[in-house]
Amino acid sequence: MNKQITANAAPKKRKKKIASLDKRKARAGWWFIMPFLATFVIVYLPIIIDSIKFSVSKLTMLAGGGYITEYVGFENYRQALFVDENFGQIVVAGVKQLIFDIPAIVIFSLFMAVLLNQKMLGRALFRAIFFIPVIIGTGIVEYIDKSNTMLSYMTDSSSSIDNGSGGVSANESLAMAANLDWLFGNMRVGGELMDYVVDIIANVYDIISRSGVQMLIFLAGLQSISPAIYESCQIDGAAAWETFWKITFPMISPMILVNAIYTVIDSFTRSSNSVMMYIDGIYQEVGGPVLSSAMSWIYFVIVLVLIGVVAGLISGYVFYQRRD
Amino acid sequence: MNTQASAPKVMKETKNKIRVDFERTDFWTRFRLKYLSLKFLTTVVWVIFRFVLLVGISYVILSPLISKIFCSFMGKEDFVDVTVKYIAKYPTLDTYKALIVEAKYFTAVFNTACLSLFCALVQTFICCVVAYGFAKFKFKFNNLLFFLVIFTMVVPHETLQLSMFMKFRYFDILGLFKLLGGGVFENFAVTNFTSINLLNTYWPLAILSLGGLGFKNGLYIYMLRQFFRGVPDELEESAYLDGSGVFRTFIQIILPLSVPMLITVFLFSFSWQWTDMFYIDLFFTKSSITMMPDIVMIPRSLNTSYAGQSMFEAAITNTSSLLIIAPLVIMYLFCQRYLIGGIERSGIVG
Numbered sequence: 312m313n314k315q316i317t318a319n320a321a322p323k324k325r326k327k328k329i330a331s332l333d334k335r336k337a338r339a340g341w342w343f344i345m346p347f348l349a350t351f352v353i354v355y356l357p358i359i360i361d362s363i364k365f366s367v368s369k370l371t372m373l374a375g376g377g378y379i380t381e382y383v384g385f386e387n388y389r390q391a392l393f394v395d396e397n398f399g400q401i402v403v404a405g406v407k408q409l410i411f412d413i414p415a416i417v418i419f420s421l422f423m424a425v426l427l428n429q430k431m432l433g434r435a436l437f438r439a440i441f442f443i444p445v446i447i448g449t450g451i452v453e454y455i456d457k458s459n460t461m462l463s464y465m466t467d468s469s470s471s472i473d474n475g476s477g478g479v480s481a482n483e484s485l486a487m488a489a490n491l492d493w494l495f496g497n498m499r500v501g502g503e504l505m506d507y508v509v510d511i512i513a514n515v516y517d518i519i520s521r522s523g524v525q526m527l528i529f530l531a532g533l534q535s536i537s538p539a540i541y542e543s544c545q546i547d548g549a550a551a552w553e554t555f556w557k558i559t560f561p562m563i564s565p566m567i568l569v570n571a572i573y574t575v576i577d578s579f580t581r582s583s584n585s586v587m588m589y590i591d592g593i594y595q596e597v598g599g600p601v602l603s604s605a606m607s608w609i610y611f612v613i614v615l616v617l618i619g620v621v622a623g624l625i626s627g628y629v630f631y632q633r634r635d
Numbered sequence: 636m637n638t639q640a641s642a643p644k645v646m647k648e649t650k651n652k653i654r655v656d657f658e659r660t661d662f663w664t665r666f667r668l669k670y671l672s673l674k675f676l677t678t679v680v681w682v683i684f685r686f687v688l689l690v691g692i693s694y695v696i697l698s699p700l701i702s703k704i705f706c707s708f709m710g711k712e713d714f715v716d717v718t719v720k721y722i723a724k725y726p727t728l729d730t731y732k733a734l735i736v737e738a739k740y741f742t743a744v745f746n747t748a749c750l751s752l753f754c755a756l757v758q759t760f761i762c763c764v765v766a767y768g769f770a771k772f773k774f775k776f777n778n779l780l781f782f783l784v785i786f787t788m789v790v791p792h793e794t795l796q797l798s799m800f801m802k803f804r805y806f807d808i809l810g811l812f813k814l815l816g817g818g819v820f821e822n823f824a825v826t827n828f829t830s831i832n833l834l835n836t837y838w839p840l841a842i843l844s845l846g847g848l849g850f851k852n853g854l855y856i857y858m859l860r861q862f863f864r865g866v867p868d869e870l871e872e873s874a875y876l877d878g879s880g881v882f883r884t885f886i887q888i889i890l891p892l893s894v895p896m897l898i899t900v901f902l903f904s905f906s907w908q909w910t911d912m913f914y915i916d917l918f919f920t921k922s923s924i925t926m927m928p929d930i931v932m933i934p935r936s937l938n939t940s941y942a943g944q945s946m947f948e949a950a951i952t953n954t955s956s957l958l959i960i961a962p963l964v965i966m967y968l969f970c971q972r973y974l975i976g977g978i979e980r981s982g983i984v985g
Contacts, residue, residue, distance in 0.1 A: 332875075333773070339881040340772025344780065347765040347856075350846020351783060354802070359790070361798035370797075423692075426685060439971045440693045443700075446902070446967050447960040450910035451928050455956040456699065516695055524854075573854075580791045590793045600797040607794035614789060 366605040387605035397589065398606060405586040406613065409578050412518070413621065415511050416574050417567060420522035424529030425559065445523030453520075453583045521578065525570045532566035533559070561630040568625045572618055579614045586610060707731065707954040711937075714946040730954045733934035740958055743925045747909060748962070750837055750926075755905035757844040758852055759897055765847050766859030767885060771871070781860075788853030792913050800917055803839040804832055835923040840914060850911055855900045862896045863889070898973040906963050931955045 330338070341348075366388070369381040391398050427438055448456075511518060536559065544554050578584060590610070594603040648654075659665075669675065702721070710725035718724075734740060769781050833839050843849045847856060866889065874884040890897075915926045933951055967974075 336772050336881065337774035340768050340774040340777070342882075343768025343772065343885075344765050346761050346845060347784070347847040348780065350842065350848055351787075354842060354846060355787065355848050358795050358798045358802050361801060362795050365797050365801075426689065429685075431682070431685065435972070437689050437693060439967075440696055442971065442974065443696060443964075443967070446906045447910065447963055449907055451912040451931065452910055452956050452960055454912060455931065455952055516699070519692060519696055576789055580789075587791065587793055594793070594796060604794060604797050607791055607796075611789070611791060611794050614791070618789070 362604050363608065365601050366608050368601065370601050387602050388609065390602060391606045391609060395602075395606075401586050401589050402610065402613065405584065406617065408585075409575065409617070411507060411510070412521075412578060413571055413574050415518055416522045416525060417570050419518055420525035420570065421529050421563065421567070423522070424526050424533055425555070427526070428530060428533045441519075441526060442523055444520035445527070448520040448523070449581070453581070521574075521581075524577070525574060528570055528573070529563065529566055532563050536562045564629045565631060568622065568629050571621050571625055575614065575618050575621055579610075579617075703953040703957055706950040707957055709950060711947050714950070729937060730951055731958070733936045734930060734932075734951070734955055734958060737934040737936060738930035738932055738955070739925045740930055743927055743930050744962060746924055747927045750840065751905050751908040753837070754840055754844045754849060754908045755901050757841070758847065758849050758855065758904045758908075759901045761845060761847045762852055762855040762900060763859055763890070763893065763897060764885075766856045767863050767889060769856070770860045770863035771866075771868075784847075784853050784856050786853075787848055788851070788857070796913075796917060799839075800834075803918060804834055806833045806838075833918075835919055839918045849904070850907055850914060851903070855904065859893075859896060859900060862893060866892065895973060898970065902966075902970055902974050906966075909963055910959065927959050930958065 367382060367384060367386075369383045369386075423441065427434065427441065540558055540562075541554065544558055549557065579586075581587070590603045590606050593599045593606065596602075705721045705723070707730055708726045708728070709719070709723040710727040710729070712725050713719045713723045716724060765784075769777065769784070833842075840849065844852075870888060870892075871884050874888050875881075879887070909927065912928050915928050919926055931952060932955070933948055937947075937951065
């Protein structure tokens, strides 16, 4: 439309000089993303290429400064996968833990977002408390908490004298107090499910502190659902339970996909992750840096595969409302 | 009104006022219908359940913080005392004093604040610009290039640890310095100059921030892109019709519009940069510039060799983490409504 007007209105001589609006906008778009693109090409891409290069070579630091690399093929990868006895185990355990954590985090954050979206007394206060972990529960604070024997003592009433071993965590004792084993044993639902639920309850603080951003994303999604839909649903006589499953859940399903993927990325790349800590430990060792980059490339590929699987599984069930 | 079965009885009538007595259903019936129904019961149960649940989870979130605060005031005798749980018998401020003096807390706060503020401001602006470019302009490879943004988010830090260290230790732009082979004066002698050591300076983080490649910047770009997608195109088109250029439209129309969202991103980037350990450990060697991770230490003036040593040391570390987050908590108290309000308005849609 605009293109035509420009073409017709401009005199024929200048027709070549004036670029169409679309073209000009496209050029402006390039300018807008230029900071990212330029730095990516100049700084980030060499870093990535270097990292791949390091992972297939042997690194020697020179005394006078500088370093030389020596190509050794897939030696580092072989060492990471077959020589190092811990790496494989830790990765498998980490991935297994994550597969259990994704549903827990996504369901918990969805539930909490629905709760915090309702009008009630003290909503602002609860919201403020719930997002504290987003702000302060990362990086160094998380690292300190991870290696902490203090908290387990403080909230655990049974042990009072420092025995040096750290003891059971407070939340674990919570799960014990509720006697979940007995409860589930009587319900006759398989041991695996029981272990799963007990595990979630034991790690409840971990789950809560990791689902802050997800909660925010769900809240944003809930806000964007038109109230008119709820109103018409109410007039038709739907109960809250039906409204949730027939309206809220489909409308929020794109966010479930986003959150599941975000959870995978976040859990894999946060520094308190057991695999990350292990790779970090390897990095400090002699000759470790190259080995650690090989390991983390293996890890990266696993992350990518897992993201693909999660996205593939969930996107089949996602409902997209046709806008306009 | 007039067609009601029992017509209202007029009690008193003046020129302006009329007082009418309706025949109300009696109190007991009203009470029964309103409060003794199943619906009211479920509502009450639900409200109580919700309240208890929220308070419980709030407790789980806050309890580590609270116990840390209580522990930070304890003297070393309290850690072997069985009867002490929260309230210290020998309350002392020594832990704080020692940490603030010996670990140079205020220097660390100042340095980290400078760095975080700079990074957060730059990252917010750059991410905003880049996200606007991705959201509103159609150009070739738009989606492909956006995939690069996602890529920077997915790559674990540790993958790039070594090469990032090397990159900034021997900084060089596309081999340009090496090519020029320029000289530099050092101790009154020209040494062969091929690269710059950028470690122990703010430059590595500044460069990464300027390119929108800093800590979790992929997430910010993603969030802002979703936000800009929700801004109606008509707004910009009308600005274009009035003769405003693309960049002017961005600065005068779009930026003021997206302030709540920008505050959200700023809060995220500030606080995550504040508590960040990975980049600080990587780019700053110990004892060069005092940063936040450096204050996690056991001060020498506190004699920890006592019966409850490991407890006491844990308490000291916890106190240092309290000191780290104290400025953040104060900031959060003032800004939390922007954080939540901003993200709610973003309308992130997959």
